[in-house]
Amino acid sequence: MQIVQNRLVPFLAVIALIVTGYILYRQSDTPGVEPGPPLTAVPEVPLPPTAKGADADTPQETLKTVVAGYTELNDQVQSLIAENRRLLEQNDRHQRSEDRIREQLRRELRTEMTAEMDALKRQQAAAADSQASSGVLGSAIGAANLPAGFGFDKAKPDATALVGTAAPTRILPLGYEMGKGADGRQGVVRKVTLAEAAPPARRTARAPARTAAPAPTPFYTIPENATLTGVANMTAIIGRVPVDGKVTDPMQFKLLLGPENLAANGHYLPRNLAGIVVSGVAIGDMTLSCAEGLIQSMTFVFNDGSIQTVSRRRDGTTPLYGASGGAAGGKPSLAAAPKLGWISDRHGNPCIPGQFVTNAPAVLADTIGLRSLSIAGQAAAAAQTTTTENVFGTTSSRVTGSKGTYILGQMASAGTDEVTNWLMRRLADSFDAVVVRAGGEVDVHIDAEIQIDKAPDARRIDYGRLDAPTTTTSHLRGSYYGLD
Numbered sequence: 001m002q003i004v005q006n007r008l009v010p011f012l013a014v015i016a017l018i019v020t021g022y023i024l025y026r027q028s029d030t031p032g033v034e035p036g037p038p039l040t041a042v043p044e045v046p047l048p049p050t051a052k053g054a055d056a057d058t059p060q061e062t063l064k065t066v067v068a069g070y071t072e073l074n075d076q077v078q079s080l081i082a083e084n085r086r087l088l089e090q091n092d093r094h095q096r097s098e099d100r101i102r103e104q105l106r107r108e109l110r111t112e113m114t115a116e117m118d119a120l121k122r123q124q125a126a127a128a129d130s131q132a133s134s135g136v137l138g139s140a141i142g143a144a145n146l147p148a149g150f151g152f153d154k155a156k157p158d159a160t161a162l163v164g165t166a167a168p169t170r171i172l173p174l175g176y177e178m179g180k181g182a183d184g185r186q187g188v189v190r191k192v193t194l195a196e197a198a199p200p201a202r203r204t205a206r207a208p209a210r211t212a213a214p215a216p217t218p219f220y221t222i223p224e225n226a227t228l229t230g231v232a233n234m235t236a237i238i239g240r241v242p243v244d245g246k247v248t249d250p251m252q253f254k255l256l257l258g259p260e261n262l263a264a265n266g267h268y269l270p271r272n273l274a275g276i277v278v279s280g281v282a283i284g285d286m287t288l289s290c291a292e293g294l295i296q297s298m299t300f301v302f303n304d305g306s307i308q309t310v311s312r313r314r315d316g317t318t319p320l321y322g323a324s325g326g327a328a329g330g331k332p333s334l335a336a337a338p339k340l341g342w343i344s345d346r347h348g349n350p351c352i353p354g355q356f357v358t359n360a361p362a363v364l365a366d367t368i369g370l371r372s373l374s375i376a377g378q379a380a381a382a383a384q385t386t387t388t389e390n391v392f393g394t395t396s397s398r399v400t401g402s403k404g405t406y407i408l409g410q411m412a413s414a415g416t417d418e419v420t421n422w423l424m425r426r427l428a429d430s431f432d433a434v435v436v437r438a439g440g441e442v443d444v445h446i447d448a449e450i451q452i453d454k455a456p457d458a459r460r461i462d463y464g465r466l467d468a469p470t471t472t473t474s475h476l477r478g479s480y481y482g483l484d
Contacts, residue, residue: 230258239284239291381409
């Protein structure tokens with residue numbers, strides 16, 4: 001196949017030669033400026049006879065004024081430093097005084113709280129003693145009037161005889177009894193139920209057994225290095241040309257597999273794989289006017305509508321492809337990109353020829369014109385000014401020529417710069433690309449083994465709600481591209 005060279009490079013070279021020749025011609029045509037006499041002393045700007053104030057000061061007077069001002073400023077700074085130091089010391093004294101007062105209040109509050117807690121404990125002890133004495137009498141009086149079965153059957157003495165002589169019978173809550181605890185002491189313990197007394201094996205035997213999830217059923221395998229021929233590109237393959245060795249947001253394309261697919265050693269893949277939808281991204285090459293593509297995702301649908309997708313995309317986004325393992329500004333590397341395979345044309349060329357599309361001539365013409373107009377405006381304004389340098393090494397500029405020309409030059413330069421900035425912001429999103437038209441045929445080369453399995457819980461296209469046997473939509477179901 002004959003590779004067509006890009007015709008833009010010779011065109012740009014001719015334009016560059018014309019611009020360079022014009023600049024050299026203009027420089028040789030302009031006569032030089034004759035040098036003046038050698039400078040023997042520092043020139044001084046003559047002052048008008050009516051000058052007063054700072055304009056009439058000598059350099060020595062100006063220096064004395066600056067020194068006096070600096071001395072006064074230094075005195076003010078020193079006074080401010082002394083005042084800040086005094087305020088800091090006063091703040092520290094106040095802080096220490098507040099800390100002593102706060103600590104004293106804390107000690108007094110702790111003493112008062114301790115006294116209140118002691119008084120409260122004494123009141124609680126006195127109340128408990130009075131409740132115990134009254135409780136014995138109440139228990140004896142209540143037990144005399146209770147029927148059988150409430151724990152007072154064995155002792156029914158007279159209420160008057162129990163006061164101060166006999167203790168009441170203890171009534172335990174439901175589910176508790178008298179016995180020995182884990183530490184061996186006698187006391188109230190919880191009753192053990194029959195379910196708790198059963199051995200652990202008996203309790204665990206009643207738990208339902210967990211069933212393992214059914215494994216997917218394997219149907220097809222597309223081996224590594226398989227070649228899928230007769231693939232139709234459903235969309236155009238647009239490869240963006242790298243800028244500084246990087247491709248930001250590459251464009252995607254979509255393919256449709258055909259029935260003739262070679263595995264290896266003369267084995268062909270099943271014809272049921274025809275119709276698989278393949279998607280990927282492309283990168284353009286400006287020099288060869290061709291586009292490279294890599295495969296990222298493949299989708300297969302069974303006859304019952306079950307969907308199986310094998311993808312190498314990262315969270316559904318397209319990554320940034322940059323130069324890998326090469327010099328800075330090199331070509332983006334597709335070897336390190338996440339992919340299932342790559343594409344070529346019918347003749348095996350990994351870079352598919354296409355049409356190179358660019359707006360470089362229009363952009364360069366507009367940019368050169370705007371930059372030239374801005375420089376011309378700045379030069380016209382600068383020609384109306386005079387720059388002087390004083391004994392301190394600083395320079396000053398003032399308008400000595402036509403003020404109208406100076407204003408017009410500044411206006412032209414500023415307006416041109418605004419237009420240039422607006423144009424550059426719009427062109428920041430533009431790019432060059434190589435376009436391969438849709439409707440052609442390409443080949444897909446597989447780089448990773450692709451397993452097409454049917455999962456029992458896989459999502460389906462149709463769950464039987466719309467294409468019942470009585471409807472007329474049964475022809476939408478696949479009859480050749482899969483198995484039931």
